[in-house]
Every structure is written in C-alpha cells, then in structure tokens.
Amino acid sequence: MKARNLVMSEFDPEQNAESIKIDESGEILKIDWKDGAKSRFSSDWLRFRNPSDPEARKIRRQVYLFPEDTWDRAIIEKRLKKVDFHQAMVDDKALHDFLEAVCLDGISILTGAEPGKLGATHFGRTFEVATKSDASNMAYAHNNALPFHTDFPSLEQPPQLQMLHMLHSAREGGNSLFVDGFHVANLLRHERPDVFRILTTTTLEFIEEGFDVHEGDDGKPRKFEYDMCARHETIKLDQSGRIKRIQFGNAMRSWFYDVEPEKIQDIYRSLKIFTNYCYDPKNILKIRLEEGDTVLWANTRLLHTRDSYINKPEKVRTLTGCYFDWDFVKSRVRLLRDRLNLPQNQPSI
Template sequence: MLSLTFEASACGTRLSLSEDFPCSRLHSNSFIVTVLLGNCEPLDSGWPPFRKNCLFCAVSIVWPDQHMSVFDGDWLKKHCFSAAARQAMQEELFLNERYYWDSKLRIPTADYQEVLHDDKAALAWLLALRRVGIVYLKGAPAEEGQVARLADRIGYLRLTFYGHTWQVQDKAMANNVAYTSGKLSLHTDYPALHFAPGVQFLHCINQAVNGGESEVVDGFHMAEKLQREDPEAFRTLTSVRVDFTDTGTDYCDFMLQSKKRIIDVDAEGRVVRINYNNATRDSVLDLPVHRVQPFYRALKAYVNIMNRLENVVTYKMEPGDIVTFDNWRLLHGRRSYISRPDRLRHLEGAYLDWDEVMSRLRILRKAVHGEL
C-alpha cells in the first residue's frame, strides 16, 4: 500500500500551487495576470478543501471556482519548499556543484566526432565541462572551421570584437598580446566586457616545435585557497571593483571599459566568476588612497597562489586537438615559443555563452535520460 504524507507548509502556498501546477486551464494566457496577480482576494486566504488519494499517491484540490487540480506526489516532492528540496531542484537545473582540482588533474578527454554525432557523448562532454571546467577533444581535422562546427552542436557562437572566430598566430603589428610568440600570463578573457563570454574553444591547427605549452588553473579553487589562507585579501577582491579597458581594431574598431570585481560571489558567498587579465587591467584605479595598498596586496596574494607549481596544469596541444573550457572559472596562459615561417603556430578560437551551453545540456539530458 502506498502512502502520501501531505504537509501544506512544506509543499507550498495556495498561490504557488495554483501558479506552478501545469494545468492547461490555469495556464491560459490571461490567468496568471488577471486571476493570480490582479485578484483582490488576500494571498493568505487559506487552503481550499483537498483530498489525498493514497492509491495513486496524489492530492486533489477543488478551487473556489470549482475547478479541480490533481497534484502527483512526485511533483509535490519536487516542488517542495523545504531547504533540501529546493537545493536539489537548483542543482538539477543549474549543476552548480564543481569538482576542484590542481596540477594532478587528468583533463577529461572526448572524441570530437562522437561529440558531434552521439547525444550521450555530447552530454558527457558538457557535464564534464560544467563540473571540471575543462575538456579535451581529440580527432578534429587540422583545418579552420571546426570550432564553428562544434558550436553548432550547442547553438551558436558569441560574436565579439575579434569576430565569430579568431586566429591565434604570431602577427606583425599585433593588437593583442595573444597574437605574439611571447609568454601569456594566466588570465581570463574579456573582463573589459560587462558580460564576458562563458565558454572558450581553442583548436590547434599547427603547433610550434619549441615552446607554446598551455597552462590552466582552477580559479574557483584558487579563490577558495585564498579565502582560507588570507581572508582579508579574499574580502578585498570580492568587494573592490577594478577598471578594465581594451582598445583596437579587428572585426571592427572598439574602445571598451568596464568595472569588475576580481572575484565575483553570489548571495551565499560562493565564487561564481573570476575576472582577471593584467594585460587589460586599466592604469586607472578608482579607489581612495587608503585602499590602494590593500588592493595590490590582495591581488598579489591571489596571483601568487595561482602561479604555484602545484596548482598549474601544463599541456601541449597537437594538431587536431580542441580544448574547451570555462572562461568564468579557469585562468589560462601560454609559454613562449619560437616562431618559424615554415612551422607557424596556429590556433583557431571561439566563444559561447553559458546560457546556450546549459540549454543544450538540459536538452541532451532529457533526450538521453528522460524527464528528470
């Protein structure tokens, strides 16, 4: 015999049940506005009569207009207002749980062709990208256009001032430090934008013989270490807004300016985004003089942690490799390399936003596993 324990205070208010329940009549175009939000009836006017049906583990409610709604037990449990139920729902929707790592990380790897053509492989790729923050794809053709194909698997590319895609090469008169053969210090891309791209693809078409190794660190994990080792520095970097700037001409001419905290946290204090690129951090520091030294001290503490050898993962891409990573979480860099005309290092890059990536992840999860 099945039983259903119905606790009104946990399962919701009268208003929330009538608003949330997927009933075609209740969700007519005008119902929410004219009945729920425009009705003069007090919102706390109490519960209408309800009946438990233990055979089908459901609750039926007859509303004042005599319309009846039947609430399945699983649906009620999923929409419960208890802390545990709400946490489970948020994790299902947003997959906020992360796997933190250091130099011992073995970067998750997937097959490029399988990701393009198999839903299970694509889902595994995006889940790892969300949890770990970086996934290596092997087996792509060593020619331009593959990051666009990969983006089509998700949705669409993010257009920036460097175009839909961009070629990372040693260029004369470079307008970006990435377009040289020099060392790239650890950074996130585009903090000069108010809404920086969430995900980055880099496809190796040709690699330098000497040098050019890639470096990545887990910025969220480094922020956690900073909070543990130097709480005052963490408070500074999560509160002080820093100016970033970027000016040049590529896809079009641009003159960007933004203010960002180096470490963004949510209402619960969880780290949600890293904004750091010393190449585009402005010389302007909009701080009262007594806060300048504490800011530099805090930033130095964070940079020192991220540059510790035990925290940095180093790898060298080969032609046909695509690395996909979370630009809000990872800081990435590159060792210098020797540029040769007969072996020009060439990567093609592209961006997407997390909204598109998470949308495709949810669609794939439903296709592979059914409704969760």
C-alpha cells in the same frame, strides 16, 4: 514550447480550499477549491517540489548546471574529460558528456579532428591566434609565456566560454595552462579572508584600446577600432555569497582606483597574492593540444595562459577560436538529457 497557460494578470493568489484530502492509496493529495477547481498531486510530484526539503532544493539547483565542486591539478588530471571529435558529432551521449564536463569542471577537450581552416581575426565570428608582426593583442606579439588571465576583463559582460582549435602546433612548448579561479577564490576565502574581502568588494578598471583588421561584410579586410572599458570586482559573488565570476587580466588593468589613496597598496598586495595562488604548481592544469585538438573552457571561471614556444621551421604555431555563452551550451545539455532520458533530466514547468 512548454509553458504555463496561467496568465499572471488574471491570477488571484488569494485562494481558499474547500477540502484537502489524501486518497485511499495514500499517494494522491486531493484539493477542491471554493471556486470549483480541483487539483490532484502525486506524492512523487510533491516530494520533488518540496521547498522545505534541503535535498529537494539541492537537486533542483542542479538543473542550472552550476559547478558544485572545484579542482586543483591532482583532481582535474584524473577526471579531465576528453571526447573523440568524430564520436561527439554523431553520438548524442558523447556530446552530452563533453558539454556537461565543461559545465561542471569548466573545461573539456575534443580530440582527433582534422585541423580546420583559418577563420577571421580577433573580433570576427572566429579569430586566429598566431605570432604577427602587426599584432593587435599581446597573445600575438611574441612567442614568450603569457600571464594568467581571463579574456575581455574590459567588458561588463565578457564572453562566458572560449573554444580554441589547434591548427599548427609548436615544435617545442606552447602548452596550454589553466587554473580553476573558483578554486583559488575558495582557498583565499578560507586562508586569506582579508585578501578575499578586498577582491570581492573593490572594483578595478580595465581598458582595451586599439584596432584589429579582419574580414568585413564585403569579404575585404577592414580596420575595426575599439576602446573598451569596464569596472568590476576580480571575484564576483552572487547574493548567497557563492562565487559566480572571475574576471582579471593585469595587462588590461588601468590606472584609476576609485578609493582613498591609503587603500591602493592593499589592493596591489591582494592582486599579488591572488596571482601567487594561480601560479602555485598544485593548482595548474598543463596540457598540450595536438593538431586537430579543440579545448572548450569557461572564460569567467578559469584563468588561462600558454608557456613559451619554438615554432616548427615551416609553420607558425596557430590556433583558431570563438566564444560562446552558457545559455546555449546548457540548453543543449538539458535537451540531450531529455532526448536520452538520462537520470539527470528534470521536468520543466
């Protein structure tokens, strides 16, 4: 592992230079310290790490793979990354491009895989999305359209990415719909600052309570009960005011508002306007997943849903899915950049 040898407990920040010089080539800064240590820095090394250069700071921020641009339908339909599944399994560049697109656009698709097998259900390592008579989730209760949402608004730390693999497609409908929540939030920031302020400063309560049945450690069906509750803003900002998370699902929105009663109506109005922006056709990406297709998207950025569908006579529309965290995906992207010596690769320590 690449790591500093410097131990902070032994570090003395009060250092003084004996001499500071530029060598005869003009490309090396030479510093001799009073304790006898010597430092030599190339001009390239210094320029890349120059904290007073806005461009250098911008380039370094790219190592975090945080999206700089958002999208509406016209933009994403032109650049939506689709990568052949078999190629991604054997070609590091194809895998890099697929995962990088998820980091920057919040969504990417693998095509052409053989339909997989059913896994466990809702709270196992994988879960199944299909219409069930004993549904534990509204996504499984019927074949009607669902509202736009992010998964698990009832968790303080929801899954950051979701993957769905199409096992059996519908005869008609069942299209997957996505909206870039970061884009919607930025539109509100500029067009409806009053709504943006409410959604970024007011915390709402979300609850998911119920049970599901899936395979236990012994391989036998087991009932798992849950009662999840969280409070958070619909739009979460970082310290610099940049949008970092979207988290909303009206089905899970609870009844408690920790504000004065006269403010509640403004909250409802703001949520309605936010939803109207999501349902604006110019913001919606609509795709049909064929059997064997897999979509990976950012659950804390994109809101998603599906439209209504009609099943094939012999098969129920069925997907299997799982969740990921950003750290693992972004680590893989950086590793592939290093391995392939791509231009986007950056030094660590």
